[in-house]
Amino acid sequence: MPQPDTTHVASIGRTVFAGDGAALGRLSALYIDTDTRLINFGALTLTHWGRRHTVFVPLDAADLAANSLTLRCGGHLVRHSPKVQVGRGLPAESEAALYAYYDMPYETPIDATRRMLPAP
Template structure:
């Protein structure tokens, strides 16, 4: 996993699946509010004029020259919950993002959101 201080450097780089298939371009990173560690990325997918952002976990991600490789296949990521390119993830949608990848979800202390965009 790449260090949190370098996250901004990877914006716009391609995101690929374990087989090297391009999923899209890294748009933003979301950190776990409990640990302040990178947890998910949004990946810009779609065709010109119809882009959307999908969420993919960063656990197990590796950095290659010019790409970030995630451990989920392109289809799984493509079927993940989305937001508009200028949208925000609603607090009520956070559990769905985790559920899509069969990851446990718990809110932070006192019901605080689990994900924060960096």
């Protein structure tokens, strides 16, 4: 069994920017793909009009700098992304829709279990 990816672990708490340069919020959690053992999504805490909510953001092709993380997608797409409660996995029946939202390929796991879980 491959070891889990740890590339983005140090990015928790960093400021996240959209691909268009807009500051979005802070990365609050990481999610691992149970098939590949790679960290492929993060939970991003946004503050908008004094309200906080957390959304899923794809970390593939994200640019990790010393104090920030820049996503490949735009701010508008991120702000309207499916919401998440930090530390909880995405329900299995919602995973395909999340991947489709970000125009990412998705294969349903053979055993019909979750594919995305909070990273340890």
